[in-house]
Amino acid sequence: MTIKELANQLNMSTTTVSRVLTGQEKKYRISEKTAQRVKDLAKAHQFAPNQIARNLRLQKTNTIGLIIPDISNPFFANLARTIEVALRKRDKMVLLCDTKDETTIEEESITLLLGRKVDGLLVAPVGEKWAHLEKTNNIPMVLIDRYFEHKEIPYITTDNYAGSYDATSFLISQGHHRIACIQGLVHTSANKNRIKGFQKALADHKVDTAQTFILGNDYSVENGYESAKSLLQAAEVPTAIFALNNQIAIGVMKAINEAGLHIPENISLLSFDEQPYFELLSPPLSSIKQPMEEIGIAAVETLFELLENKKVTSSRLKPTLIPRASVKSIVKS
C-alpha cells in the first residue's frame, strides 16, 4: 500500500494524503472531513509509509551506525543494550557492525554505513588507524570506550588511567611487587591508558619495575590463557596478575587452574571489567567496575547534541575498585 494507492481510492492527490498523514492538515488547511477520510482509509489498510522513499526525500534516515569490536564480549553487549534502548526512545534504529577488532572490517563498515546515509555513528574503534574516521563527511560521531588522543573526535570512556592506577595501587598495598599485567589490543587508548596507570602506580610506590611484566596482545580469553601459561613457566612467577579485561581474566583463571595452582594462595588476580558472575567464581574475582550504563547513555546524549549542532565535551567516567578474595595480602607482618 502506497500513498498513491490511497490517493486513488480516495480520489484525491498524493499531496493531500501525505499532508494529512504527516499531521500537516492545519498548516495546509485540509478540511476536517477530507482529513478524516484519509485517516480512516489509512487505518483500514494499516498503511505505513515507505521509509526508504521518505529517507531519500528528507535526506535523513533516523538510523545510527553502531560499530563495536566484539558483541560477544559482555562489556560491549551491555553497552549495545543500553545504546539500543536509548536510541529507540529517540526514534532511531541501530545498524550493527561487529569488527572483530579488525581495522579492515572497521574501515569497510564505515564505508557501508556512510553509503546507507546513517545520521550518526557510535564507534568503539580498533584503534590502529583513524584516517577512515576522519573521512566521514562530517556526520556526527562519538567514540566509545576508546579514542584518539591527538584527534578532536568526541568520546565517552571509562577513566582507564585512574582505574588502572587504583587497581595497581591496591595490589601494591597488599604487598605485591612482582606483578604481571596482561594487556589487550596494544593500540587501543583503553589499553594504553591502563598501562600508563599501571606504570605510574608502580613508579609512585617505588616498585622495582625489573620485576614487573607487561605481556599479551588482544582482549581474548585465549590471550589470557596463553599469556598466563607462559608466566607460570617462568623462573620467578609473579605474585599477582592484573588482567586488562574480563575475557583475559577468564583465560588467566583457566591457565592457573590447569597448572594445578590456586588463586589467591599461589597467585593473586584482578580484572579490569566487572561481570555479574565474578562474585561467584572460585575464588570471587576482584575487579575494576566500569560504569557501562552511564557510558552508553552519555554516548547517545552526546551524539544527539552533535545532531543538534551543539558543542559537546568528551568525558572519562570514574570506575570503581571491587576487592574480593582473588587478591591476597602478602604483606609481612
Added chain:
Amino acid sequence: MTIKELANQLNMSTTTVSRVLTGQEKKYRISEKTAQRVKDLAKAHQFAPNQIARNLRLQKTNTIGLIIPDISNPFFANLARTIEVALRKRDKMVLLCDTKDETTIEEESITLLLGRKVDGLLVAPVGEKWAHLEKTNNIPMVLIDRYFEHKEIPYITTDNYAGSYDATSFLISQGHHRIACIQGLVHTSANKNRIKGFQKALADHKVDTAQTFILGNDYSVENGYESAKSLLQAAEVPTAIFALNNQIAIGVMKAINEAGLHIPENISLLSFDEQPYFELLSPPLSSIKQPMEEIGIAAVETLFELLENKKVTSSRLKPTLIPRASVKSIVKS
C-alpha cells in the same frame, strides 16, 4: 558526490555512468575508453552510490532485521555475533532490535522494520503473541531459539526437550528425586519444551512428582535469585535445582551463597546454557550446552534459502550435557 555530478563533470549522461559503475558496461556496449574515464573519476572522488536511492529503485535493501529479547544475555550476544558475521559475508547488514522480552516492543519492532523494507527477518520472539509475525507481508522470516508449534514459520532451535530430558535424567541418576526447576518466560517454546523434557524424564524414571517444583517466570538473574530464595525457605529444600538458563543459574548461585549453603554439599545445581566461565565457578557448574554457532549459521542459511524461494525445513539441534562438580551424587550405596 552523486552520479549526476559525475556525469556532469564527464559531460555524459547518468545512464552511462550508472551502467559503468554497476559493471554493466559490456551488456550495454559502453566503450572501453568511456568506461575508464568514468571509473577514474569515480575513484578520484571516492564515489559511493547513495544506497537509499538504490534501495528505493531496486526495491531491495540488503538489510536484515534481527529481533532479540536481550542482547546483554551472552546466549543472544553470541548468536548475534555469529549472525552478523554470516550476514556480512553475504553483503547484508543488520538492523538490531532488543525487545527486552516485551511483546509490545516486539510488535513495534516488526512494524518499524517492515517500514524500513528489510529483505528478511530473524526473530527470537517473546512467544506470547504471534499475530504480528504473520502480518509481515510475506517477507522471509526465520525464528531463532523459540518458535510456535502450530504455526508454519520456519525455525532453528536447540532441541530443548532432549536437552532438558537428558539433564533431568542425569540428576535422577545421581540420586536426586526432590528437584526444583526454575523456569524462564513461561510462554516461550524453549521454556515449554524444557519443562516437557523435565516432566517426561521424571515420569519415565517414576519419580514422585509431588516432590518436584516448577517455579519462576522469566530469564533474569533476579528471577533465579528470588525463586531460589523462596525454595531455600521451604520446609523441604530440594536436593537439586535445574535452572533453565544461564542467568537464572547465576541468580540461584547468589541466593545459595547468601543463605550460607554450599553447592553441591547442600544442594546440586545444573544450568541450561553453557558459558565459558562455568568451569571456573565455585563449584564448576554443570550445564546443557547449546550449539549456539550452529544455530546462528543455520538460521542465516535458512533465511537465504527463503530469499531464493527454496523450500526450507526447520531444525532442532542437539545440545550436550556437561557434568561438573555442581551436581553431587546422593545415591545411597
Added chain:
DNA sequence: TCTTATTGCGCAATCGATTGTTTAATAGTA
C-alpha cells in the same frame, strides 16, 4: 551510392514520499 547492421550512448520514466507554488472554488466586501 544506398541500405542494413552494429556500436555507443542518452531520454525519460520509475521507485514512494514530500513540499513550494498554483489554481480553482467559495465566501466576503464594496
Added chain:
DNA sequence: TACTATTAAACAATCGATTGCGCAATAAGA
C-alpha cells in the same frame, strides 16, 4: 455586480540511482 480574500486541494519538481527503449553515428555489405 465586480472584485478581493480566503479556503481547499492539486501540480510538478525533487531526492539519487536504475533501466526499457530509442536514436544517432559509424561500419559493413550490396
